Amino acid sequence: MNVDTKTKLSRTTIFLHWLLAIMVMVMLAVGVIMAEAEIYSLYPWHKSFGQLIFLIVLVQAVRRLKNGWPEPVSTYSHVERVLARSVHYLLLVGVLLMPVFGFLMSALGGNGVAFFGLQLVARNPDPANLSKVIPLNGPLAELMLAAHGILGYLLILAVVLHILGAFKHHLIDKDGTLRRMLGDKV
Ligand code: HEM
Ligand code: HEM
DSSP states (O other), rough: OOSSEEEEEEHHHHHHHHHHHHHHHHHHHOOOOOHTTTTTTHHHHHHHHHHHHHHHHHHHHHHHHHHHHOOOOSSHHHHHHHHHHHHHHHHHHHHHHOOOOOHHHOOOOOSSSETTTTTEEOOOTTTTTEEOOSSSSHHHHHHHHHHHHHHHHHHHHHHHHHHHHHHIIIIIIOHHHHHTTTTTOO
């Protein structure tokens, strides 16, 4: 059956988890590298994959709203449960918000947004200097840029904590948390 139980996670949960995990970790790394090194050729790819992630994470968010979170495989301290749950929320909600902030930043900044070549919001070039753009709403675009940056670093922190947690379960508690996410019945 395609539902999560305490001993086994559904194929959909496992597939969506690893698909999003890989895409989000690559996007976080590419985002930081392209922004720091000003590699503008990567921007259209970053924007397109970011929007694709939004569509995938929407599915996962609706599933979590409907079915709740998978039950922990064992019993843990209150602090540990709250920490794990908070990080899961931050990951899910953060990954939903990142593309929204990114989209608004690019659209309102006048840089335009395309989805794998399909233009969604046109660039707004400056007639006096066509290599430059005129923002549609400069202050709001700046706010979205800051939000995208800050949330990006928060997400990197959340992913690190999340991976440390997964390995703590596997190596210290020696429970089935990680194996269950890899498809095992525990
Ligand atoms: C190497 C990287 C990763 C490992 C080893 C890993 C491992 C795990 C494990 C073992 C669980 C199950 C926790 C439990 O049963 O309570 C889990 C759940 C979860 N992980 Fe990851 N994860 C990784 C990366 C990510 C990334 C990058 C994201 C963000 C998109 C993410 C989002 C989530 C969420 C939201 C859950 C809650 C369960 C669900 O909604 O399916 N994980 N992860
Ligand atoms: C889950 C999806 C996304 C993730 C994880 C992500 C992550 C990041 C990160 C970590 C940065 C570097 C921030 C910094 O160093 O200040 C970045 C930069 C950027 N992102 Fe995203 N992003 C996502 C989606 C999007 C989308 C959908 C768009 C636009 C449609 C977008 C547009 C940009 C742009 C234009 C920059 C460069 C900003 C600059 O030049 O300073 N991102 N992204």
